[in-house]
Amino acid sequence: MKNWPLFEIFIRSKSGLNHKHVGSLHAADAQMAIENARDVYTRRQEGISIWVVESKYISASDPVDSDPFFEPALDKIYRHPTFYDLPDEVKHM
Amino acid sequence: MNIHSQHKIDYLLYLADTALILGQRLGEWCGHGPVLEQDIAMTNISLDYIGRSRLLYQYIATLTESDEDRLAFLRDEREFKNVLLAEHPNVDFAYTVARQFLLEAFHFPYYSELKNSSDLQLAAIAEKTVKETAYHLKWSAEWMIRLGDGTEISHQKIQTALNELWSFTGELFDPADYETFMLQESIAPDLNSINKSWKEKVQQVISEATLTMPENQWMQSGGKQGIHTEAMGFILTEMQYMQRSYPGLTW
Amino acid sequence: MLRIDLEGHFQEKIDREERIEAKDWMPEAYRKTLIRQISQHAHSEIVGMLPEGNWISRAPSLKRKAILLAKIQDEAGHGLYLYSACETLGIDRDELLNELHTGKAKYSSIFNYPALTWADMGAIGWLVDGAAIMNQIPLCRTSYGPYSRAMIRICKEESFHQRQGYEIMLTLSRGSTVQKNMAQDALNRWWWPSIMMFGPNDSDSTHSAQSIKWKIKRFSNDELRQRFIDMTVPQAELIGLKIPDPDLKWNEERKSYDFGKINWDEFWNVVKGNGPCNKQRLRDRVKAHEDGAWVRDAAVAYAEKKRSGRVN
Numbered sequence: 271m272k273n274w275p276l277f278e279i280f281i282r283s284k285s286g287l288n289h290k291h292v293g294s295l296h297a298a299d300a301q302m303a304i305e306n307a308r309d310v311y312t313r314r315q316e317g318i319s320i321w322v323v324e325s326k327y328i329s330a331s332d333p334v335d336s337d338p339f340f341e342p343a344l345d346k347i348y349r350h351p352t353f354y355d356l357p358d359e360v361k362h363m
Numbered sequence: 364m365n366i367h368s369q370h371k372i373d374y375l376l377y378l379a380d381t382a383l384i385l386g387q388r389l390g391e392w393c394g395h396g397p398v399l400e401q402d403i404a405m406t407n408i409s410l411d412y413i414g415r416s417r418l419l420y421q422y423i424a425t426l427t428e429s430d431e432d433r434l435a436f437l438r439d440e441r442e443f444k445n446v447l448l449a450e451h452p453n454v455d456f457a458y459t460v461a462r463q464f465l466l467e468a469f470h471f472p473y474y475s476e477l478k479n480s481s482d483l484q485l486a487a488i489a490e491k492t493v494k495e496t497a498y499h500l501k502w503s504a505e506w507m508i509r510l511g512d513g514t515e516i517s518h519q520k521i522q523t524a525l526n527e528l529w530s531f532t533g534e535l536f537d538p539a540d541y542e543t544f545m546l547q548e549s550i551a552p553d554l555n556s557i558n559k560s561w562k563e564k565v566q567q568v569i570s571e572a573t574l575t576m577p578e579n580q581w582m583q584s585g586g587k588q589g590i591h592t593e594a595m596g597f598i599l600t601e602m603q604y605m606q607r608s609y610p611g612l613t614w
Numbered sequence: 615m616l617r618i619d620l621e622g623h624f625q626e627k628i629d630r631e632e633r634i635e636a637k638d639w640m641p642e643a644y645r646k647t648l649i650r651q652i653s654q655h656a657h658s659e660i661v662g663m664l665p666e667g668n669w670i671s672r673a674p675s676l677k678r679k680a681i682l683l684a685k686i687q688d689e690a691g692h693g694l695y696l697y698s699a700c701e702t703l704g705i706d707r708d709e710l711l712n713e714l715h716t717g718k719a720k721y722s723s724i725f726n727y728p729a730l731t732w733a734d735m736g737a738i739g740w741l742v743d744g745a746a747i748m749n750q751i752p753l754c755r756t757s758y759g760p761y762s763r764a765m766i767r768i769c770k771e772e773s774f775h776q777r778q779g780y781e782i783m784l785t786l787s788r789g790s791t792v793q794k795n796m797a798q799d800a801l802n803r804w805w806w807p808s809i810m811m812f813g814p815n816d817s818d819s820t821h822s823a824q825s826i827k828w829k830i831k832r833f834s835n836d837e838l839r840q841r842f843i844d845m846t847v848p849q850a851e852l853i854g855l856k857i858p859d860p861d862l863k864w865n866e867e868r869k870s871y872d873f874g875k876i877n878w879d880e881f882w883n884v885v886k887g888n889g890p891c892n893k894q895r896l897r898d899r900v901k902a903h904e905d906g907a908w909v910r911d912a913a914v915a916y917a918e919k920k921r922s923g924r925v926n
Binding site: 517 | 660663664667670671672673674675676677678679680683684686687690691693694697732782785786789790792793898901902905906907908909910911912913914915916919
């Protein structure tokens, strides 16, 4: 939009939870983006805290690289607790 | 009905009518805003005002054996007690912002004080209202500043709106009989102290917006007495159209 | 060779029910189809605010006024979510609006019909939103991630829209003769345009087959239309209203309603701009945008001053 940059909106739905991406909107500046997000994305009590960031400042991983990027984690199943076989008698572990 | 209850009803009608008429005006923007995000913002404010008017009318209804819709849709123009500023046409975004700001700068200290009203029902309504108002004031003050210190065109438009609407601000602080009566009963706040906070806020925002304070001028009044501008008849014609055309039905 | 691989890979992903995201490779035609469909959808939300907007100032009770305002505001929100989804495909909202304002982009033809009485607020909520929801629920699983997420949000919010419309009709149907007539008249005027909202018959629909393969669409126009009719007829009966179609008849064999011939001539004429309100709707949108230009410019100018430190 002509000179009103796009902002990505992140909302914390209740205390204790992460901010989560909910969508985007246009605003002239960050302050306005926060207020617009309040009116656009929290009309039904969806949030208690809002983060905004201009879309152009988000760097993202490239989907073309996703195999070399994410596949090496696939075979490291020893990172998960279920990998370890312990006798049932062991408690609290 | 004794004089005390009549004053109280008039006073509550003044608050309720001001909320409804301003809500009605803001609702006219829905679908026609300067940008989608602000269309949504103005509708939110409108909804707050209509909600506020309903709380007040419902309270009045308990005192008068009426109901909110009869109060809103079946009274005549001369019975409406809203301030003239609330009924002023939207004209354009600058007038809408200036009208909103001048009223919010009043409503914020007003409802903050009203939280201490000896009338507990009214105090509870004020408690809810003051939160909404804090946001409305922020929204309108920021737009005053953006438009004032934006482009040459926006500066000129908001200054024009401010100058023209200024003559309707005197009425806010000019108490009607029923207000004076309610002040004595510790139901309504003292307008002198409200006036002081209002002036400070208005001066601060006007200066930050690089605007000029309008000159002292003759102040319009009459709304609180039911003597309105020509705009009012048209508002009611539309607003009351259904209830007047089809009396006594449920919708 | 590489292109074929990419396309094959893309289609496999879709077949596996994986979502396509903004940065993923996609065929140009897929991107274009999405831009066309999502923007058309966004424009429909925004133009759709206008017929109902006419009744905000005249709503018959304070409760109805508040509900109507909140509903129309939701439509603005939905337009906004959809424009945002569309922007992930590399097109700016300004450009999309420009296409609407110059008549290049379409929006749902239904909004070119006038909202004449209060009962129209009921009929629009019940039928128009009802038909829209029928279209939208499968779109929650559409293959393009940002579109699907926007649709999930929209469907969640829209669940009250149809209910409030039907409730208006229900109240009218329980009211005076004048009110009942008002409700029937609104149904008479909105029924056929609502049926047309599902678009041309499958045999005449140019985009359908490819869209279904790409899982942008999940059901054909005719399937959705039939479902809508089967659902709506009993709702009308329940409140004593008569669907204005003499050929409407339950077909025991198909377990569906047979219905009369749709006037496609009218449909195409409204699409082409000859509906009762096409010009007025577009003029209103253009006016709002043009009148708002100085406001948007002022906000930018102020933001720039602030950034460059001339304002604190």
